[in-house]
Amino acid sequence: MDKRIVIGMNEDLETGRLITTEVQPVEPDDFRGLGPGWRFNWRAAVERMEVFKLIDPAAPDAILGLLGLIRRENYVEVTLLESHPRNVGRTKRFQGIAGSLFVFAAQLSFKLGGDGFIAIDAKTELMEYYRLAYGFEKLGHSQRMILTTGAAARLIGTYGGRPADE
Amino acid sequence: MSKLPEPDDVECFVGGVEPDARTSIETVRLIEEYKKRSDYPLELEVAERILADLGISARVYGMQDAKSLLDHWHRCIRDLQKADLGDNRGGRADQ
DSSP states (O other), X not given: OOOOEEEEEEEETTTOOEEEEEEEEOOGXXXXXXXXOOSSOHHHHTTTSEEEEEEETTEXXXXXXXXXXXXXXXXXXXXXXXXXXXXXXXTOSEEOHHHHHHHHHHHHHHHTTSTTOEEEEOOGGGHHHHHHHHOOEXXXXXXXXXXXXXXXXXXXXXXTOEETTO | OOOOXXXXXXXXXBOOSOOOTTXXXXXXXXXXXXXXXXXXXXXXXXXXXXXXXXXXXXXXXXXXXXXXXXXXXHXXXXXXXXXXXXXXXXXXXXX
């Protein structure tokens, strides 16, 4: 598991600097250092879905956010996504964690032949934000939203994702 | 689409919404329908051009292949289960 994914830039709101972040699959040891305040039980999630972590390579033990996904027939389903509790609300340190994790899911979808399609079940109050910020489209009258091929590519372009081994 | 700042008053997360049992079947169908639109080939072409400009091939990307990633996950779950069994056998000091 030596390959990693460089996702792009997240803003450190304390210093104003942009940092390059990476996504990697979580390891069992990661759960021991998660700390309190997480909304979801990620230890349990790992048995039902693939879980990835967003990290700053300069401080790889500090997880910035977590992503749980399931590979479907022609898309990737993002089932859980959460920023580290320190990175939520007005006192958050890093900006753009959710976007970076969506970018990773979109990249994985392209890689797996899903043409960038990803799907989420969104909270009602976040649907408009997901549409404007990431390009998700609402499906019918449900909470279901999808990111289509074009929007996925534009999102990857916005966050500047690129392969790590280049 | 732009890189909008995340709202401070709403926590940006996914989860906690219980999906309908038929949702994934319906999503597969709707995506297939979407791909049949007459303008979809152009959308795909533009997307591949955006990715190519970033040095990304939409098909060949610098990422673990699916099999090695799944192998990783099987190991990860096995390790967690082993750790759980170890904790149970050893007990905890605070119990």
